[in-house]
Amino acid sequence: MKxxxxxLAAGIGTYAIRVSGIxxxxxxxxxxxxxxxxxxxxxxxxxAAIIANSLLLDxxxxxxxxxxxxxxxxxxxxxxxxxxxxxxMAAGAAAFAALLLAGL
Amino acid sequence: xxxxxxxxxxxxPQWADAWSGLKAIAPLxxxxxxxxxxxxxxxxxxxxxxxxxxxxxxxxxAGASQIAIVESIRTGAPAVIAVLTALVINARFAxxxxxxxxxxxxxxxxxxxxxxxxxxxxxxxxxLQEHERWPDxxxxxxxxxxxxxxxxxxxxxxxxxxxxxxxxxxxxWQIGFIVPLxxxxxxxPGLRGAPALTAVGVSTVVVLAAHGLPYGLNVLAGAxxxxxxxxxxxxxxxxxxxxxxxxxxxxxxx
Numbered sequence: 001m002k003x004x005x006x007x008l009a010a011g012i013g014t015y016a017i018r019v020s021g022i023x024x025x026x027x028x029x030x031x032x033x034x035x036x037x038x039x040x041x042x043x044x045x046x047x048a049a050i051i052a053n054s055l056l057l058d059x060x061x062x063x064x065x066x067x068x069x070x071x072x073x074x075x076x077x078x079x080x081x082x083x084x085x086x087x088x089m090a091a092g093a094a095a096f097a098a099l100l101l102a103g104l
Numbered sequence: 105x106x107x108x109x110x111x112x113x114x115x116x117p118q119w120a121d122a123w124s125g126l127k128a129i130a131p132l133x134x135x136x137x138x139x140x141x142x143x144x145x146x147x148x149x150x151x152x153x154x155x156x157x158x159x160x161x162x163x164x165x166a167g168a169s170q171i172a173i174v175e176s177i178r179t180g181a182p183a184v185i186a187v188l189t190a191l192v193i194n195a196r197f198a199x200x201x202x203x204x205x206x207x208x209x210x211x212x213x214x215x216x217x218x219x220x221x222x223x224x225x226x227x228x229x230x231x232l233q234e235h236e237r238w239p240d241x242x243x244x245x246x247x248x249x250x251x252x253x254x255x256x257x258x259x260x261x262x263x264x265x266x267x268x269x270x271x272x273x274x275x276x277w278q279i280g281f282i283v284p285l286x287x288x289x290x291x292x293p294g295l296r297g298a299p300a301l302t303a304v305g306v307s308t309v310v311v312l313a314a315h316g317l318p319y320g321l322n323v324l325a326g327a328x329x330x331x332x333x334x335x336x337x338x339x340x341x342x343x344x345x346x347x348x349x350x351x352x353x354x355x356x357x358x
Contacts, residue, residue: 011163021202038335039203045330055284079292086131088289
């Protein structure tokens with residue numbers, strides 16, 4: 001029951017966060033162009049933060065260099081070359097599997 | 105476009121636009137399924153009621169925060185700390201929400217309220233990257249729902265499977281790599297322009313420099329620093345290679 005209430009509270013709180021900007025800035029009230037320009041960087045900045053935290057760190061400590069870094073480099077290279085999410089996922093997963101099989 | 109061809113009350117043109125959205129996010133779906141499987145296995149191992157585990161995936165729809173809650177429960181942290189940690193991890197959705205406000209501005213209210221729940225990182229970024237190709241608000245909303253709902257459904261099915269089956273993926277496979285890989289696949293292919301590149305660089309450096317912060321606050325700090333510094337960088341002209349004739353639109357140049 002306690003676990004259910006924790007997830008319920010987290011669900012309600014997360015929905016409030018997700019709907020906040022859409023409701024506040026979604027009507028006639030337009031954002032200033034400067035702010036709209038900044039908001040275009042939300043995606044790149046947030047994604048880069050998640051990637052750095054999950055790839056280069058492990059539970060808050062530096063991740064030892066190895067298969068994770070190398071496979072990510074392959075994925076970035078293919079992403080810049082093909083400009084495609086599908087190719088990036090496939091190349092990164094294949095490189096990671098190969099590196100693990102090679103014992104890295 | 106005869107009424108007889110509607111399916112579930114939705115007409116063919118709308119299905120076509122939703123299908124375009126689905127195709128835009130489809131490459132990321134295996135990642136969503138695997139991440140769901142990993143969360144489900146964690147719920148299974150922690151001995152949490154399966155119904156509660158599935159409720160979590162449907163109601164919170166944010167994997168990293170759900171994993172943090174399970175870890176808090178396992179380590180016996182107070183409930184308030186468990187919830188607050190999850191909300192701090194999910195604070196970045198407030199940034200997406202503000203960025204999506206102009207994209208959703210012309211949608212009916214119930215669409216806005218419904219779509220808000222489906223805005224995962226991946227769906228939000230797909231909507232932000234692709235919305236200029238859908239100037240018509242009706243077509244745009246069907247594109248957005250097609251690029252968001254199936255992704256959430258795959259997440260829920262994946263986590264349900266993980267809860268039922270337990271840790272079927274061997275530890276040695278290091279399935280956690282799916283997280284950075286999935287986000288690289290969303291970020292890098294569409295990455296262009298000095299402001300965005302600056303935002304990425306600053307965000308990365310701040311996340312690493314602040315790695316001592318508790319509750320994943322370094323992620324939030326990095327994202328905000330990236331946005332602030334990136335927006336100081338002048339965006340030199342619209343990018344001619346991606347010019348679709350919408351240069352007058354304030355959203356152009358992403």
